[in-house]
Amino acid sequence: MSEISKKIIEKIKDEQIKPNERWKLLMRDYSVWALGGFSILVGGFAVGVSIYLLTDHDWVIYKATERNFWTTALMLIPYFWLIILIIFGIISFYNVRHTKRGYKYQGYLIIMISIIFSLLLGGILFATGLGEKIDEALYTNVKPYRQLIKHRSDMWQTPTKGRIAGKIIEIREDKNIVIVAFGGNEWLIDITDAKRHPAVRIKIDQIIMILGEPIQNDYFIATEILPWMGNNLQNKSFLFKNGKPPVIERIFKQRAY
Amino acid sequence: MQSNYIHEDKTDEDLVKLSLIDSNNFVLLMNRYENKFLRYIRRISNSNHEDAEDILQDSFIKMYQNLNAFDPKLKFSSWAYRITHNQVISEYRKKKSRPLFYFSEIVDEMLTSLKEGNSLEDKIDADLQNKKILKIINELDKKYREVMHLKFIENKTYEEISDILQKPIGTVGTLINRAKKKFKKEYERDK
Known part of the structure; x- marks a missing residue:
């Protein structure tokens, strides 16, 4: 036995050095995998909610503003979820890299697989309506979330920008209607010359979106009336139970209109 | 034992x-x-x-x-x-000291080979050449130095280098190629 081997064996015995226990090492490995998996899951949530928010928005609103489509798109991107996706993407990348064999894979491959998993999971969450449920739960229970996320209803509470939406509570000879907007105010809407989307029904309790121009604090001239389901969701009614978006129904219930 | x-x-x-x-x-x-x-x-x-x-x-x-x-x-x-x-x-x-290739080892090897009785001049030339090669390798960036050392001095395969440095095999290959190019450039310049 060489001097150095002898010294090492003596040290191992004197200091009672033992090999780290297998279960501890396994726990460490599993935690790395679990954290990586959890990050992909959160990434999936972020994608699911983002798809829901993006498809729930009414992309026609750029017509009502001076902005072009791309400026509107930039305005509607759910930045909060995008940041969550990036942060958890980095965490999952780091964790996969730190698994036993993680170093063998090229970085771009890990990123691509992580994105594909998040997209797949996000797509499933969106299609099953869980994306919406997560958004709704956060919107209802987490105050800062309401400030961070531009909701569809928020986009239609801006009469000064030519957008308003609400529930019809009165019809006056097919020329004027009264709506209660999401903010709770009542608005008299002149619909005489308004272009109506074929799906729009001027009926009490119908929720509609109106593009136009505010004349006074409670008087608005409509140029275009759209159904609440929005142009981009017209053909996706299967996503909503009873053909109505549940979120808005609940918003109305919560505010006890 | x-x-x-x-x-x-x-x-x-x-x-x-x-x-x-x-x-x-x-x-x-x-x-x-x-x-x-x-x-x-x-x-x-x-x-x-x-x-x-x-x-x-x-x-x-x-x-x-x-x-x-x-x-x-x-x-x-x-x-x-x-x-x-x-x-x-x-x-x-x-x-906080920079890892370097240690030359006394090489000098030891040079002395040993001198004792082996091949042409003295050839041996000196070869060892000076080795010293020059190591000097150039030593002056490369750390990432290139590591792979050059493992590949050409320790004679490790790409897969082994990948496992030792915990880098993908593709990255190891790229690093070795770049290191060789840099090495060649420096070697030509020193001629």
């Missing part, structure tokens, strides 16, 4: 299992790699012999502590090289 003789034909992986049962068996693994790793440490660090021995001792202790983490799908030598390599880096960070 009566078991030494019995276990001589055992593979490294078998010895890992036996070391987990009895720490005395770890001596057999140390005996197999002691000189190789000591040379490796001295080549990649600027440590003297005593410091290199200390690094080697810490490396072997780490190996022993982590025997349960050894993945039998890897070569034991790659895993052990990785621990030794990381220990050198860790010492380098502690002391």
